[in-house]
Amino acid sequence: MKPLGKTLLIPLISLLFISCSNDQPVHQKEQEAPITFTQNEQEFEIIYMYDEMKEYINSVREKSGSSNETMYINQVFKSFKELSDMESFSLAYPFEPTYELDKLEESIADLIRDKDSTDQIIKEALLKSAEKLPGDNKKIFVLPANPEDTLAVEEMGGVEGIVLAEDVIVLKLLPSFDKGMLKYSVAHEYNHAIEGESNDGMIHTILGAVVMEGKADVFASILYPQIDVPWKDPMNTETKEKVVKELMEIGDSSDPRLHLGLRSGNPSKGIPQWANYKIGFEIVQSYIENHPEVSVGKWTSMHEQEIIAGSEYAVITAYEE
Structure with a gap:
């Protein structure tokens, strides 16, 4: 397993479990089995971590003497590391404890009501993605969004996703998640995971991160062209020129603060959110229009410099101070 070096990235952006109706402690309940299926010889597991989250809530309320973070590690994070085979992964985003237990419990209770529908959406998107772009086995972990992060997740249709390794995808959902956005996000993150199989997923520069996101958005748009996402609204010529100039200046940097400025926007420079x-998206789409003979698998694994050189944005890598 290869952890993905995505420290530059603000995850895309991009729920489900129970309220107990009896007196049996949640942490004594049998854990829900993963949903498993295959596409040709490629295997998938969808793993809901709602039992573990409920155990965490229960443990905090019992006030066992341990810290909130320690109980989160024991009840949720250790289970994830075991199930994902990521034993060396340290506690970090997207795994975060919360003190808003009531809100978290309400979200889990609400989301479980739509669990069957959610299963089908994720499964359909994975099968459709694998048919277009086959690869190695994948595990998809599903958690409720942290109550402290709901505003950020709402911006992305109630869905947040991140690839932690070439075979591990994490989805965090709000009860109000948009079904179309969930399909799109699964396809988007799947493309990241496939790219990670061929290049170790190492993103060393802002330019590499930008092209990687472009690949994933183009792939998701090929599968779901009818689904609109806010970041795909086209830029006018003046705005596009300003963004290109900014990328020419900072593209070789690995400073996450500069990358955040691209994602969040910088009105003083005319940089949109x-x-x-x-x-x-425009760089990768331009490359594909110029090279329609190149397969999805080929451009997914291609180095960002080659993508840019073959697009109408070749000037980006030719910039000199």
Whole structure:
């Protein structure tokens, strides 16, 4: 297993379990089995971590003497590391404890009501993605969004996703998640995971991160062209020129603060929100239009410099101070 070096990235963006109706402690209940299926010889597991989250809530309320973070590690994070085979992974985003236990419990209770529908959406998107772009086995972990992060997740249709390794995808959901956005996000993150199989997923520069997001958005748009996402709204010519100029200046940097400026936007420079996704999509789309003979698998694994050189944005890598 290869952990993905995505420290530059603000995850895309991009629920489900129970309220107990009896007196049996939640942490004594049998854990829900993963949902498993295959596409040709490629295997998938969808793993809901709602039992573990309920155990965490229960443990905090019992006030066992341990810290909130320690109980989260014991009840949720250790289970994830065991199930994902990521034993060396340290506690970090997207795994975060919360003190808003009531809100978290309400979300889990609400989301379980739509669990069957959610299963089908994720499964359909994975099978459709694998048919277009086959690869190695994948595990998809599903958690409720942290109550402290709901505003950020709401911006992305109630769905947040991140790839932690070439075979591990994590989805965090709000009860109000948009079904179309969930399909799109699964396809988007799946493309990241496939890219990680061929290049170790190492993103060393802002330019690499931008093109990587562009690949994933183009792939998701090929599968779901009818689904609109906010970062795909086209830029006018003046705005596009400003974003290109900014990327020419900072593209070789690995400073996450500069990358955040592209995602969050910088009005003083005329940089819109989601600029990294917007320009990444246009770069990759331009490359594909210029090279229709190149397969999805080929451009997914291609180095960002080659993608840019073959697009109408070749000037980006030719910039000199």
